[in-house]
Amino acid sequence: MRISKVYTKFGDKGETMLVGGEVVSKNSDRVSAYGEVDELNSALGVALSGNMTEDVKKIINVIQNDLFILGADLASTKETKVPRIKKTKISRIEKTIDKYNAEVGPLKEFILPSGSLVGSNLHLARTICRRVERRVVALNEIEWVNPSVLIYINRLSDLLFVLARHQNKISHEGEVFVDFKK
Numbered sequence: 001m002r003i004s005k006v007y008t009k010f011g012d013k014g015e016t017m018l019v020g021g022e023v024v025s026k027n028s029d030r031v032s033a034y035g036e037v038d039e040l041n042s043a044l045g046v047a048l049s050g051n052m053t054e055d056v057k058k059i060i061n062v063i064q065n066d067l068f069i070l071g072a073d074l075a076s077t078k079e080t081k082v083p084r085i086k087k088t089k090i091s092r093i094e095k096t097i098d099k100y101n102a103e104v105g106p107l108k109e110f111i112l113p114s115g116s117l118v119g120s121n122l123h124l125a126r127t128i129c130r131r132v133e134r135r136v137v138a139l140n141e142i143e144w145v146n147p148s149v150l151i152y153i154n155r156l157s158d159l160l161f162v163l164a165r166h167q168n169k170i171s172h173e174g175e176v177f178v179d180f181k182k
Contacts, residue, residue, distance in 0.1 A: 050118035074136070093159050
């Protein structure tokens with residue numbers, strides 16, 4: 001695809017076009033859902049700008065590409081032929097979670113989202129991912145959503161949590177536990 005013009009003026013009246021040509025309000029639930037996926041992708045870009053390990057950079061790069069596919073999936077109706085999030089991507093995330101979770105070990109208490117700059121940015125991306133999940137669940141209640149999108153986003157927030165813990169561990173940033181007595 002070649003994009004020669006950044007602006008089209010099509011959206012000047014508050015409408016946009018879904019993949020497949022359907023015109024909808026920019027305030028629609030579907031547009032809000034894939035817009036928040038775009039925000040999540042940008043947050044991952046911010047995390048990448050930090051001192052991240054090469055293995056985690058590769059993981060985040062793959063996720064960012066997945067999120068473009070996921071955004072296209074959300075920007076289309078069931079009938080539209082677009083690349084879709086598939087179960088193989090979910091399996092890949094689950095294997096990655098298992099690998100890094102074994103490394104950081106089980107949690108004994110709730111932790112505060114903090115630590116190194118990269119770890120903190122991954123925690124921020126995780127919370128954005130949780131918001132995306134809520135938005136996609138709301139969309140799914142009124143319109144069709146690829147079921148794999150819901151599962152992928154749910155697993156992704158878990159992966160971002162584990163990767164934040166991993167980055168903090170290798171940065172020698174101790175986890176800060178929630179103090180319920182304060």
